[in-house]
Amino acid sequence: MTVAIEYVIGRAGLAAVRALDRDVIGQAHRPRGAAGSVNGWVFAHRPSNRQRNRWVASLLEVGPGDRVLEVGFGPGIAVAELVRNGAGHVYGIDHSGVMLRQASRRNAAAIRAGRVTLINASADRLPAALAGPFDAILAVNSLGFWPAPVERLADLRGRLAPGGRIAIASQPRCAGATAATSRDAAEEVENLLRSAGFTQPSTRTLALSPPVICVLAIAPDPDDTPQTLTTAPSRRVGPTAG
Ligand SMILES: C[S@@+](CC[C@H](N)C(=O)[O-])C[C@H]1O[C@@H](n2cnc3c(N)ncnc32)[C@H](O)[C@@H]1O
Secondary structure, three states: OOOOHHHHHHHHHHHHHHHHHHHHHHHOOOOOOOHHHHHHHHHHHHHHHHHHHHHHHOOOOOOOOEEEEEEEEOOOOOHHHHHHOOOEEEEEOOOHHHHHHHHHHHOHHHHHHEEEEEEEEEOOOOOOOOOOOEEEEEEEEEHHHHOHHHHHHHHHHOOOOEEEEEEEOEEEEEEOOOOHHHHHHHHHHHHHHHOOOEEEEEEEEEOOOOOOEEEEEOOOOOOOOOOOOOOOOOOOOOOOOO
């Protein structure tokens, strides 16, 4: 094979890989159609995804009276886990209709029992029905896709009861992600949460490859603390495809 032909094939291969990469990220951002269903199946069955979601749900230590909101529930693994852990009522939004259908099937019994409400909505336009107050809010590998994350987080803070907790988890899925990538993501999430008015951010780590980080923080009582929305730091939490 001539060098010229190798070069052309190499370029075409690279373009195909890049197109595939874009598609994988796009599907993780908002799974659609048949490919979206396959993606949802992968999210639901990949052992690291299941472990990640169960771990984050456990960190919130929910109790029987707790009202919990998940943003970007995907196939609904964390929702099911929160119900199993005894949460009073779990609400969830996801802007993907495909994910709504999968999560609804997975949690059908809890929905029938009046313990779960899942809504097709975007983080940037939360339905009035989700005014709260919630005791806990979580997002697992979803925040990296939100536009204007500080504003979204500040909005969520306003829907938490004073002292309510938030858990933002990320397992970087970009090519070549390492423990250092996870550490950078944790630092960025902590900064985003502080900028959005949350207090006491602290990071937990689950030793997968790459590690999962989950930043927990508290919504202060608005009567106690002056709330100012500060400028967002530069963004490094990249898209987290699954
Ligand atoms: C990578 S998947 C993770 C799904 C699930 N949390 C998990 O860990 O299995 C990201 C999910 O966030 C949802 N999502 C992304 N941006 C969103 C937004 N702005 N509003 C609502 N959902 C969003 C996507 O539709 C997708 O279901």
